[in-house]
Amino acid sequence: xxxxxxxxTQATLxxxxxxxxxxxxxxxRDLTPLMSTYIPESGPTVAALSPxxxxxxxxxxxxxxxxxxxxxxxxxxxxxxxxxxxxxxxxAQPMIDQMISNVPQGQRDYIESFGISDTGEIGLRAPQxxxxxxxxxxxxxxx
Amino acid sequence: xxxGANPQMTANPFAQASGAQxxxxxxxxxxxxxxxxxxxxxxxxxxxxxxLMAGYxxxxxxxxxxxxxxxxxxxxxxxxxxMGAQATAANAFGGSRQGVAEAQTRLGYxxxxxxxxxxxxxxxxxxxxxxxxxxxxxxxxxxxxGAQAGMTAQQLNQMAGxxxxxxxxxxxxxxxxxxxxxxxxxxxxxxxxxxxxxMQRQIQQQLIDQARGGFQRYTGAPAQGLQTLLGTLxxxxxxxxxxxxxxxxxxxxxxxxxxxx
Numbered sequence: 001x002x003x004x005x006x007x008x009t010q011a012t013l014x015x016x017x018x019x020x021x022x023x024x025x026x027x028x029r030d031l032t033p034l035m036s037t038y039i040p041e042s043g044p045t046v047a048a049l050s051p052x053x054x055x056x057x058x059x060x061x062x063x064x065x066x067x068x069x070x071x072x073x074x075x076x077x078x079x080x081x082x083x084x085x086x087x088x089x090x091x092a093q094p095m096i097d098q099m100i101s102n103v104p105q106g107q108r109d110y111i112e113s114f115g116i117s118d119t120g121e122i123g124l125r126a127p128q129x130x131x132x133x134x135x136x137x138x139x140x141x142x143x
Numbered sequence: 144x145x146x147g148a149n150p151q152m153t154a155n156p157f158a159q160a161s162g163a164q165x166x167x168x169x170x171x172x173x174x175x176x177x178x179x180x181x182x183x184x185x186x187x188x189x190x191x192x193x194x195l196m197a198g199y200x201x202x203x204x205x206x207x208x209x210x211x212x213x214x215x216x217x218x219x220x221x222x223x224x225x226m227g228a229q230a231t232a233a234n235a236f237g238g239s240r241q242g243v244a245e246a247q248t249r250l251g252y253x254x255x256x257x258x259x260x261x262x263x264x265x266x267x268x269x270x271x272x273x274x275x276x277x278x279x280x281x282x283x284x285x286x287x288x289g290a291q292a293g294m295t296a297q298q299l300n301q302m303a304g305x306x307x308x309x310x311x312x313x314x315x316x317x318x319x320x321x322x323x324x325x326x327x328x329x330x331x332x333x334x335x336x337x338x339x340x341x342m343q344r345q346i347q348q349q350l351i352d353q354a355r356g357g358f359q360r361y362t363g364a365p366a367q368g369l370q371t372l373l374g375t376l377x378x379x380x381x382x383x384x385x386x387x388x389x390x391x392x393x394x395x396x397x398x399x400x401x402x403x404x
Contacts, residue, residue: 006390028375036368038361046349053342060335067159067325069332077343079350090346092353099358114365125365127372 033126037115040096044089048081160329163322170315177308179301185293187286190279192272199271199278204263211259219252 013021049057054074061071079090100108113123122128201207226244230236360367391399 005392005395008390025375028372032368032372034368035371036365038364041357045353046346049343049346057339060332060339063328064332064336067328067332069329072336072340074339074343078346090350092350092357095350095354096357096361099354100361103362111362111365114368126368 029127033114033116033122033128036123036126038100038112040093042091042093043084044082044087044091046090046092048088048090049078160322160326163318163325167315167319167322170311170318174308174312174315177304177311179305180297182294182297182301185290187283187290190282190286192275192279195275195278196268196271199274201267201270204267208260208263211263212256215252215256215259219249222248222252 057074061074064071079094081088082091103111110125113125115123115126117123223245226241226248227236230238230241230244235241
């Protein structure tokens with residue numbers, strides 16, 4: 001700013017791009033709590049044994065019993081069959097629930113504080129609730 | 144053996160196969176040591192007719208002989224009485240001629256008695272001999288038949304024994320095949336059980352993997368959210384433009400005025 005004048009330089013973006021950028025960032029910020037939330041996957045995830053396969057196992061037991069060989073109750077090995085919309089299968093969710101319940105309550109609360117609660121409230125540690133102190137806006141003119 | 148397994152295992156095909164195999168081996172070994180029985184000739188002692196004759200002697204022969212002697216003696220007495228009467232009638236009783244006649248009469252009756260008795264004895268001997276010979280022949284024939292039948296029976300027994308040994312060998316072979324068959328059944332069942340067990344274990348493993356994945360999703364959810372946010376920010380491309388502006392000051396205006404003059 002020699003001889004009394006002032007020289008300034010300002011970065012610019014096309015309007016359409018800045019619009020999309022702000023919308024994208026806003027959407028990402030809103031998605032973040034949802035992505036931080038664990039949503040259980042209910043319903044069967046592995047197809048159950050078909051009736052024919054179960055019958056085949058019964059035949060195998062009958063044959064083994066006829067020959068004095070030890071037999072096993074095959075139904076005691078696999079988890080209960082779940083039926084959802086006619087789809088029969090096994091679900092790993094009971095095991096997941098048990099694994100999660102084994103996590104100490106404090107750790108669970110911390111993990112879940114980043115996401116959305118069962119009542120739809122955003123957690124305390126979600127981006128929306130993170131403290132912000134802008135320090136790089138040049139003369140305090142930033143947003 | 145997992146939960147629900149049948150603890151009552153009375154027998155298994157492997158034990159059956161093993162027992163059958165051992166039985167087959169023992170039976171085969173016994174069949175291999177089979178020795179056929181030796182056929183022994185059945186001997187017999189030929190019957191001696193002279194030893195049998197006593198049984199065929201006419202028990203009434205002596206009575207017949209005695210009766211014959213009595214009859215001859217009685218006839219001799221009658222003849223002698225008649226000769227005595229004739230001698231008396233002729234006043235020659237006790238004479239020498241009467242004595243000679245009586246002696247000749249007694250001699251004749253004695254010869255007749257001896258001949259008659261000899262014939263009777265000869266007849267009895269021949270009859271007994273014939274009967275004894277017939278018996279001896281019958282005994283010999285029976286003994287020969289018995290000896291032949293005995294040998295035939297031994298041969299039949301030997302053949303039956305040989306057939307029995309062959310049957311045992313066949314049974315031993317069949318037992319061995321049955322043992323192998325039982326072993327095969329056991330193996331097939333065991334393999335089928337293994338296949339079904341592997342299939343179920345695969346399902347369990349799949350569920351475990353899914354559970355672990357689900358748990359990792361739970362624990363990693365905050366980091367996933369952070370990645371989403373950071374991904375949003377880092378996705379901004381570096382396309383910003385630059386514009387410059389100049390705000391003149393008082394000196395700039397004075398300089399501009401001086402340059403106009």
